[in-house]
Amino acid sequence: MSEKYVIFGATGSIGSSLAEQLKNSGNDIHLVARNESELNSISKKLECSHTVADVLEDGFIEKVKSDISEIKGLAYCVGSIDLKPLRMINEQDFQKCMKLNLYSAVEAIKGYQESLKKNKGSIVMFSTVAAQRGFTNHAIIASTKAAVEGLTVSLAAEFAPNIRVNCVAPSLTKSKIAEPMLKNAALAEGIAKAHPLKRLGEGKDSASLAKFLITEDSSWITGQVIAVDGGRSKLS
Template sequence: MSEKYLIFGATGSIGSSLAEQLKNSGNDIHLIARNESEVSSIAEKLGCTFTVADVLEESFIEKVKADVAEIKGIAYCVGSIDLKPLRMVTEQDFNKCMKLNLYSAVEAIKGYQESLKKNKGSIVLFSTVAAQRGFTNHAIIASAKAAVEGLTVSLAAEFAPNIRVNCVAPSLTKSKIAEPMLKNTTIAEGIAKAHPLKRLGEGKDSAALAKFLITEDSSWVTGQIIAVDGGRSKLS
């Protein structure tokens, strides 16, 4: 049995698309998500294993390690859209966002560091265009994802030459967490037009890059933060 690629946040638009792309290319995958009905349905369709775990809970990684010992890579496709004006932001908002996006990613990596080192593995993390471009009301999520970018380059240096670490930075992608913003057609169209490529992202867009980065196709790529954002970070 080959070592598996772990996909955290496997029921999201990017995570589920990555799972499908990796499986269709003959890779062995293991899905992790908190919603049992959703993750079991995806796992059944793809013919792969899964663990029900919530990354906000303590010792979540032990549940995953009980199911999977040896891995080839981690894709931490977990994210949030925490938008508030600063006057309404609390310390708890920052703590929860950092836990979800940064601290739990660190726990997942620490839990499998030795396996990744032994198997010359790869880690793919996720940031956001808002970590580099300033957007109103994005103080919480932009701060957390900027920390993820710092983690990416730090671990890429620390883990070289045995483990590669890269980061994908999408712009707004059609997904469950973006649905409250996108259900208003006028707002959705306005956001799409703010991108030089004049459309919103799809899960498959970021998943295609994540697949490249987590597999041996990118064996000479590490420490990179790569935008999949319709040109928004550079051209608009």
């Protein structure tokens, strides 16, 4: 019997790649995203179920659970790139980013906690290289994703031995949310060269690790924050 995995943020470059990799390995997947047309297209291609839901809206998890109640794994692939100098940041900037990246991840996990416990399941969340490496104008997103890393290790301790919890920390990845930064070819090239491996990330890079972490292939791994960043956090 195939396992069931729910992917939040399934229309993003990492979420959609994870969906494809899990499906190609014979797993049953359920996709969640707010963009109905994109979600319908991906679900049709992969022949899987889905729920149109916005994690910024109250009660989103009940909507998802009405479509899928039992799962083996949960991947919260939702993300944002919020870049501002401190003098331009207000409390609402932090609140929106925290809601998207942290609070709603907590709601999703709480919603499926009992199912994951029963099925000896796994959770994968996403941080960023900027949570550990300092970059100018990254105060909002770095602070928020650092909170995700803290949540990861806390829940891994709380949920052991029944649920494994891990986190992937990518560097800049070619994606829709990164387009404003990457549309300038010279800037994109400069960012790529800042990585020891001299290229930007692809969705499949982080998705491959997420697939490993969410399945039984990583059955003795929990509480880890693992970088997929072309070496940027350690070598440059």
